[in-house]
Amino acid sequence: MASRLRTLPRLARLPAWPAAALRRxxxxxxxxxxxxxxxxxxxxxxxxxxGPESKKAIERLDKVFDTRALNMMVDYTKSKGxxxxxxxxxxxxxxxxxxxxxxxxxxxxxxxxxxxxxEMASTLxxxxxxxxxxxxxxxxxxxxGILKVAPKGLDQVFTGTTGSDANELAYKAAxxxxxxxxRGGHHVDFTEHEINSSMVNQAPGAPQLSILSFTxxxxxxxxxxxxxxxxxxxxxxxxxxxxWPRAPFPRCKYPLDEHAAENAAEEQRCLDETExxxxxxxxxxxxxxxxxIQSEGGDNHASPNFFRGLRELTKKHNILFIVDEVQTGVGxxxxxxxxEHWGLSSxxxxxxxxxxxxxxxxxxxxxxxxxxxxxRQFNTWMGDPARAILFRAIxxxxxxxxxxxxxxxxxxxxxxxxxxxxxxxxxxxxxLRGKGQGTFIAWxxxxxxxxxxxxxxxxxxxxxxxxxxxxxxxxxxxQEKHADLLLERLEKIFKS
Amino acid sequence: MASRLRTLPRLARLPAWPAAALRRxxxxxxxxxxxxxxxxxxxxxxxxxxGPESKKAIERLDKVFDTRALNMMVDYTKSKGxxxxxxxxxxxxxxxxxxxxxxxxxxxxxxxxxxxxxEMASTLxxxxxxxxxxxxxxxxxxxxGILKVAPKGLDQVFTGTTGSDANELAYKAAxxxxxxxxRGGHHVDFTEHEINSSMVNQAPGAPQLSILSFTxxxxxxxxxxxxxxxxxxxxxxxxxxxxWPRAPFPRCKYPLDEHAAENAAEEQRCLDETExxxxxxxxxxxxxxxxxIQSEGGDNHASPNFFRGLRELTKKHNILFIVDEVQTGVGxxxxxxxxEHWGLSSxxxxxxxxxxxxxxxxxxxxxxxxxxxxxRQFNTWMGDPARAILFRAIxxxxxxxxxxxxxxxxxxxxxxxxxxxxxxxxxxxxxLRGKGQGTFIAWxxxxxxxxxxxxxxxxxxxxxxxxxxxxxxxxxxxQEKHADLLLERLEKIFKS
Numbered sequence: 001m002a003s004r005l006r007t008l009p010r011l012a013r014l015p016a017w018p019a020a021a022l023r024r025x026x027x028x029x030x031x032x033x034x035x036x037x038x039x040x041x042x043x044x045x046x047x048x049x050x051g052p053e054s055k056k057a058i059e060r061l062d063k064v065f066d067t068r069a070l071n072m073m074v075d076y077t078k079s080k081g082x083x084x085x086x087x088x089x090x091x092x093x094x095x096x097x098x099x100x101x102x103x104x105x106x107x108x109x110x111x112x113x114x115x116x117x118x119e120m121a122s123t124l125x126x127x128x129x130x131x132x133x134x135x136x137x138x139x140x141x142x143x144x145g146i147l148k149v150a151p152k153g154l155d156q157v158f159t160g161t162t163g164s165d166a167n168e169l170a171y172k173a174a175x176x177x178x179x180x181x182x183r184g185g186h187h188v189d190f191t192e193h194e195i196n197s198s199m200v201n202q203a204p205g206a207p208q209l210s211i212l213s214f215t216x217x218x219x220x221x222x223x224x225x226x227x228x229x230x231x232x233x234x235x236x237x238x239x240x241x242x243x244w245p246r247a248p249f250p251r252c253k254y255p256l257d258e259h260a261a262e263n264a265a266e267e268q269r270c271l272d273e274t275e276x277x278x279x280x281x282x283x284x285x286x287x288x289x290x291x292x293i294q295s296e297g298g299d300n301h302a303s304p305n306f307f308r309g310l311r312e313l314t315k316k317h318n319i320l321f322i323v324d325e326v327q328t329g330v331g332x333x334x335x336x337x338x339x340e341h342w343g344l345s346s347x348x349x350x351x352x353x354x355x356x357x358x359x360x361x362x363x364x365x366x367x368x369x370x371x372x373x374x375x376r377q378f379n380t381w382m383g384d385p386a387r388a389i390l391f392r393a394i395x396x397x398x399x400x401x402x403x404x405x406x407x408x409x410x411x412x413x414x415x416x417x418x419x420x421x422x423x424x425x426x427x428x429x430x431x432l433r434g435k436g437q438g439t440f441i442a443w444x445x446x447x448x449x450x451x452x453x454x455x456x457x458x459x460x461x462x463x464x465x466x467x468x469x470x471x472x473x474x475x476x477x478x479q480e481k482h483a484d485l486l487l488e489r490l491e492k493i494f495k496s
Numbered sequence: 497m498a499s500r501l502r503t504l505p506r507l508a509r510l511p512a513w514p515a516a517a518l519r520r521x522x523x524x525x526x527x528x529x530x531x532x533x534x535x536x537x538x539x540x541x542x543x544x545x546x547g548p549e550s551k552k553a554i555e556r557l558d559k560v561f562d563t564r565a566l567n568m569m570v571d572y573t574k575s576k577g578x579x580x581x582x583x584x585x586x587x588x589x590x591x592x593x594x595x596x597x598x599x600x601x602x603x604x605x606x607x608x609x610x611x612x613x614x615e616m617a618s619t620l621x622x623x624x625x626x627x628x629x630x631x632x633x634x635x636x637x638x639x640x641g642i643l644k645v646a647p648k649g650l651d652q653v654f655t656g657t658t659g660s661d662a663n664e665l666a667y668k669a670a671x672x673x674x675x676x677x678x679r680g681g682h683h684v685d686f687t688e689h690e691i692n693s694s695m696v697n698q699a700p701g702a703p704q705l706s707i708l709s710f711t712x713x714x715x716x717x718x719x720x721x722x723x724x725x726x727x728x729x730x731x732x733x734x735x736x737x738x739x740w741p742r743a744p745f746p747r748c749k750y751p752l753d754e755h756a757a758e759n760a761a762e763e764q765r766c767l768d769e770t771e772x773x774x775x776x777x778x779x780x781x782x783x784x785x786x787x788x789i790q791s792e793g794g795d796n797h798a799s800p801n802f803f804r805g806l807r808e809l810t811k812k813h814n815i816l817f818i819v820d821e822v823q824t825g826v827g828x829x830x831x832x833x834x835x836e837h838w839g840l841s842s843x844x845x846x847x848x849x850x851x852x853x854x855x856x857x858x859x860x861x862x863x864x865x866x867x868x869x870x871x872r873q874f875n876t877w878m879g880d881p882a883r884a885i886l887f888r889a890i891x892x893x894x895x896x897x898x899x900x901x902x903x904x905x906x907x908x909x910x911x912x913x914x915x916x917x918x919x920x921x922x923x924x925x926x927x928l929r930g931k932g933q934g935t936f937i938a939w940x941x942x943x944x945x946x947x948x949x950x951x952x953x954x955x956x957x958x959x960x961x962x963x964x965x966x967x968x969x970x971x972x973x974x975q976e977k978h979a980d981l982l983l984e985r986l987e988k989i990f991k992s
Binding site: 053054057060061063064065066067068069070071072073074075076077079084086087098099101102106107108111112115116120121122123124125126127128129131132133134135136138139142143147155156157158159161162163164165168171172175176178179180190194195198199200201202205206207208209210220221222223224225227230233234235236237238239240241242243244246283354355358370373374375376377378379380381384386387390 | 582643651779
């Protein structure tokens with residue numbers, strides 16, 4: 001496999017081929033051992049989507065639950081591997097995967113085994129208040145699951161329930177740490193003034209500190225995380241927000257390596273402005289939070305150099321560096337954690353996770369990030385051990401099948417196919433990006449929403465991000481044969 | 497049963513009896529049909545708590561997970577019904593129940609059946625992005641579970657993951673609704689100024705509105721919910737907060753009915769101050785949020801009249817009334833929802849739930865609380881259907897065994913026993929409260945933490961709330977025989 005991949009640069013110099021020819025070219029690769037047994041051979045489209053059964057189900061659901069964001073009614077019992085099924089018998093290749101959160105395929109047998117284990121049943125029906133009453137097996141669940149894949153340099157975890165929750169918990173840790181620094185250390189107690197003012201939401205007890213985030217960032221939709229989210233007005237309108245600083249995220253040109261000099265200048269501009277905001281913002285930041293690839297905000301990439309620059313800036317100004325890997329984490333970029341691509345001189349202070357982990361939380365390494373007293377970072381459930389057990393099974397499956405290696409290889413194959421397709425349809429595929437980032441690939445499309453809609457009719461479920469990006473977020477079991485199918489269907493849509 | 501209970505007022509006029517005599521008196525009641533088969537007969541204390549095995553497990557866990565709030569290391573596989581077990585073979589009567597969140601007993605067989613069903617397995621391993629890709633069976637799961645027990649007048653639900661999350665989602669709904677009112681209705685679109693200002697966290701797009709809460713309230717620990725939490729400094733210190741108003745919660749005298757006139761005056765004072773804040777606070781409230789019984793904040797009760805007053809005030813000033821039933825909901829107060837005790841003229845606008853529901857969210861009735869566009873109230877997972885399926889099984893168990901009736905009856909029995917015990921130990925049981933509120937009972941104890949610690953040695957796991965309250969939060973399967981055990985052990989502690 002590796003030797004075949006090394007031939008890709010040569011292929012790239014050949015004239016653009018039709019996708020079908022590409023598919024034939026890679027016939028030997030496409031017949032590689034399937035990573036998910038018993039999947040459908042390809043999509044089946046029997047009706048318009050939504051079909052009559054889906055429409056009935058939507059109508060019923062709408063009486064009690066807002067369905068206006070509904071994309072597709074699903075029959076999960078009939079979905080399998082990379083394929084999502086609906087109640088009308090339609091079966092679609094799914095490269096959106098529940099907004100990037102299905103890791104190893106629908107109805108994965110390894111996960112089914114974990115889900116039907118006595119341990120899972122006990123954990124589901126005896127949900128603990130983890131901070132007060134952990135199970136005697138909790139350490140082992142963490143060590144063999146969540147912590148087995150901890151980013152280098154981070155060996156502690158605080159568990160949560162969602163990506164938004166994970167980020168807010170990390171922000172709280174940052175604020176408590178920062179105020180501790182300002183007070184003079186771990187053992188300096190709160191003043192009466194701090195104690196009393198905290199109860200009426202005033203400084204110094206409720207300090208006027210901030211979290212710095214970037215234009216187009218998405219970090220969640222709770223009040224604190226939403227204050228750092230800068231993706232779209234529809235996410236933010238009418239919700240009170242903290243007066244926190246927003247630095248520019250680089251607007252790079254793609255492919256990144258072909259515009260290295262221009263991009264480096266743009267990144268330096270953004271780093272300079274970030275430093276200015278750190279020094280001058282009237283509510284000083286306790287931390288900088290950044291996504292390795294801005295996902296909801298439109299699939300915006302920057303070079304490792306930009307992120308290394310953020311790491312240095314945060315160190316220089318004695319604030320924390322939080323990497324939000326909610327969407328990029330768990331293997332999709334060809335590394336287990338996307339920030340491994342950066343070659344940082346020292347690890348991030350905190351890394352948050354959710355989505356493909358099917359649970360959530362943040363990793364950290366420095367025990368100074370444990371607040372100086374218990375019950376400061378605390379809540380009733382502190383996550384859900386049932387979901388942590390599932391993540392352990394996901395980790396096992398990723399290791400057993402080398403799925404991180406798979407996303408790296410399949411990603412290169414897919415990127416190459418899209419590049420060729422883009423050469424034939426330059427209006428349809430603009431700013432292709434995600435080279436070397438596994439299957440975390442996107443492009444801009446002037447008629448994005450139409451493409452996504454037509455894709456359903458062609459048997460493919462695809463999502464968008466930002467205003468005009470088509471984002472691919474296939475599962476980790478997405479292989480070259482699936483890439484071929486996708487490329488073929490895209491070609492058909494572009495021709496239409 | 498009902499006729500026996502009617503004799504209680506007569507018993508109450510008899511001289512105070514020792515708990516053991518009370519227990520004998522109620523021998524026939526205590527031998528009532530058990531609500532949980534195969535429970536231990538009583539607690540077993542074999543070692544100091546924590547014992548050697550627990551200590552080993554704590555030491556291991558502490559390497560990766562903050563254990564300073566750890567109360568007790570638990571072996572959930574050996575816990576059963578009302579009894580919680582630890583790795584050292586200690587088995588305790590549990591009247592804390594994972595901070596009020598275990599509904600129908602550890603290892604409940606009905607829940608086990610639900611947890612081992614094919615539906616649960618499928619739901620666990622195929623976690624949907626509910627807003628985009630709901631399952632065709634989601635409507636039925638809601639109708640037969642979460643919505644089957646919806647508070648009167650509320651027939652819609654938005655699902656979430658935790659109590660904090662549920663409250664923040666409700667607050668967001670309130671802000672969107674309020675701004676819609678201010679703009680002039682559902683079809684008036686956002687202005688350019690709103691759109692642009694929202695992206696930099698400034699008004700009018702990020703409006704300077706607020707949520708009004710009360711002294712000693714607890715509504716969660718995320719940034720928005722924490723801004724309405726006013727329980728303890730340790731919950732709030734060092735975390736930035738919104739400048740939102742805090743109204744006084746009545747400081748009533750207990751028993752409420754014996755101080756009716758004084759309490760009514762205090763409640764009127766609090767209502768007047770609430771109205772003043774609604775009218776004058778510089779960031780006008782979009783909603784008032786209140787717990788039916790303030791739980792974390794010290795088990796503070798008010799009369800139905802106070803809550804009816806809040807309902808009228810919010811109507812009068814055209815803002816929303818959110819009832820936070822995260823801790824009071826799901827049967828513990830002798831009603832399924834505690835606000836049913838109030839006899840409101842119209843239902844609350846939103847009711848939030850979590851804990852004993854083992855899932856979370858908020859109910860609402862008015863479809864105007866669906867924001868004017870999709871994707872405004874939205875997130876990836878929007879709860880966890882696996883937990884919604886579990887709640888459906890909990891609802892079935894509650895109905896099958898009439899557990900709301902049980903908490904009402906057992907609560908009366910327990911309250912009466914505590915009242916008698918308090919007459920013998922007036923220093924130990926002060927301000928007994930929760931009469932007529934099922935098993936949601938508490939009292940003040942000048943040596944609270946010592947009592948809680950000693951209780952463990954006597955085989956009972958009890959929690960506290962506020963600065964000095966002992967709070968009882970038994971499960972819904974807590975019966976008179978358990979009450980007898982508890983009373984007996986308390987007596988022993990008080991004598992020590």
